[in-house]
Amino acid sequence: MDEPGNQRGYFAQHINSIREYNRIAGIAEIARRYMAMNAFDGILTIIGVLMGNYLAGVRDAGIVIHTGIATSIAMGVSGFWGAYLTEAAERRRDLVELERILLTDLGQTKIGRASRVAVIIVTLVDGLAPVLAALIVLAPLFAARLVGNVLVSYVLSLAVALLGLFGLGAFLGRISGRNLLGYGLRTVVAGLVAIALSFLLEGVGL
Amino acid sequence: MGNLRRLVLDVLKPLDPNIVELVLFLADLEGVDGVNISINEIDRRVENVKITIEGHDLNYQNIVQTIQEHGGSIHSIDEVAAGKMLIEDVATSQD
Numbered sequence: 001m002d003e004p005g006n007q008r009g010y011f012a013q014h015i016n017s018i019r020e021y022n023r024i025a026g027i028a029e030i031a032r033r034y035m036a037m038n039a040f041d042g043i044l045t046i047i048g049v050l051m052g053n054y055l056a057g058v059r060d061a062g063i064v065i066h067t068g069i070a071t072s073i074a075m076g077v078s079g080f081w082g083a084y085l086t087e088a089a090e091r092r093r094d095l096v097e098l099e100r101i102l103l104t105d106l107g108q109t110k111i112g113r114a115s116r117v118a119v120i121i122v123t124l125v126d127g128l129a130p131v132l133a134a135l136i137v138l139a140p141l142f143a144a145r146l147v148g149n150v151l152v153s154y155v156l157s158l159a160v161a162l163l164g165l166f167g168l169g170a171f172l173g174r175i176s177g178r179n180l181l182g183y184g185l186r187t188v189v190a191g192l193v194a195i196a197l198s199f200l201l202e203g204v205g206l
Numbered sequence: 207m208g209n210l211r212r213l214v215l216d217v218l219k220p221l222d223p224n225i226v227e228l229v230l231f232l233a234d235l236e237g238v239d240g241v242n243i244s245i246n247e248i249d250r251r252v253e254n255v256k257i258t259i260e261g262h263d264l265n266y267q268n269i270v271q272t273i274q275e276h277g278g279s280i281h282s283i284d285e286v287a288a289g290k291m292l293i294e295d296v297a298t299s300q301d
Contacts, residue, residue: 024222098220101252104279111220111277 021114025091030118031125036172038079040187042130043164044194045071046137050161051198054154061144061153068141072134076127083126084119091115137161158195165191209237210264211292214285215257219278221248225255228276235272237263256284260292 022028049071053064095115099106106112140147140156147153166184173183219228225243232241238261247254259269273280287293 020223098251098277101249102218102220102277102279104274104277106277109275109277110223 018117020110021117024111024114025118027114027118027121030087031122032175034083034122034126035129036168038075038126038129039133040165040168040190042072042075042133043137043161043168044190045075045130046134047158047161047191047194048198050137050154050157051195055198055202059150061141061150064141064150064154065138068134068138072131072138075134076131079130080123080127084123087119087122087126091119133164137164158191162188162191208288208290209262210266210286210288211260211262212285212287213257213259213264213266213269213283215259215273216246216281216284217255217257217273217278218252218281219255219273219276220252223276225253228273228278231272231276232257232259232269235265235268237261237265238269254281 046068049068050064053067058064092115095106095112098111137157137160140153140160141150144150144153147156165187169184169187170180172187173180176183225245229241229243232238232243238259240260242258244256244258245253246256257273270280285295
């Protein structure tokens with residue numbers, strides 16, 4: 001009879017547990033770091049894909065989308081694998097050290113569970129951040145038919161990429177409590193450098 | 207069987223969860239009227255604490271489980287009191 005209330009209680013309990021695990025294992029901080037770092041990587045990699053296709057004379061949005069998606073999948077897999085292996089190893093080492101000091105098995109305690117939840121969350125964030133960032137940048141190419149001109153889609157995708165980079169920079173600026181605009185512009189410069197270097201390489205005949 | 211009224215434990219626990227969180231978890235247990243945790247020694251990753259719990263009917267198993275669930279390791283039971291009333295340790299001439 002009181003099913004919605006029970007469900008709310010169940011979810012509230014889970015949210016409280018995750019909050020507690022976060023406090024014990026510092027999940028939010030490391031996930032935030034991975035998110036910013038990998039979304040940044042994802043956007044810059046897709047800028048590379050866009051510039052490579054554009055300079056190679058590809059004017060078929062389908063090819064760019066396929067290349068972009070394949071690249072994002074590879075980035076996602078790399079993120080999942082890399083984060084899982086490194087995070088699991090680090091957390092395990094940390095737990096074993098604490099177990100050695102306490103002379104007890106922490107596997108079934110809140111500390112052990114917090115450690116395992118941290119590995120799962122960080123792995124998901126690390127794998128999904130570059131994929132999502134890359135797909136957002138590719139959005140104007142998905143809408144190439146609506147846009148009508150693939151060159152406009154290229155420009156729009158690059159604009160979305162630069163906007164994404166600015167957003168990431170501003171996010172980092174907010175975390176550090178520093179100037180949002182300054183941080184935003186610094187990350188945008190990274191994107192502009194990647195674009196400029198692609199043009200330069202084209203200029204020297206590579 | 208008589209009811210457990212006071213328990214004093216020597217516990218080694220990780221710094222996280224901290225003693226504020228642990229004291230609240232212990233205070234929420236059934237039969238507990240009050241809890242005190244004091245620090246004996248702090249190390250880089252762990253701390254040695256004295257946990258004093260008083261109540262009208264303490265459940266020893268639940269208390270141990272709560273402490274262990276939060277990573278604590280009980281080193282010794284330093285004092286216990288049970289019965290209809292709380293009896294303090296009495297000083298004798300030999301002391």
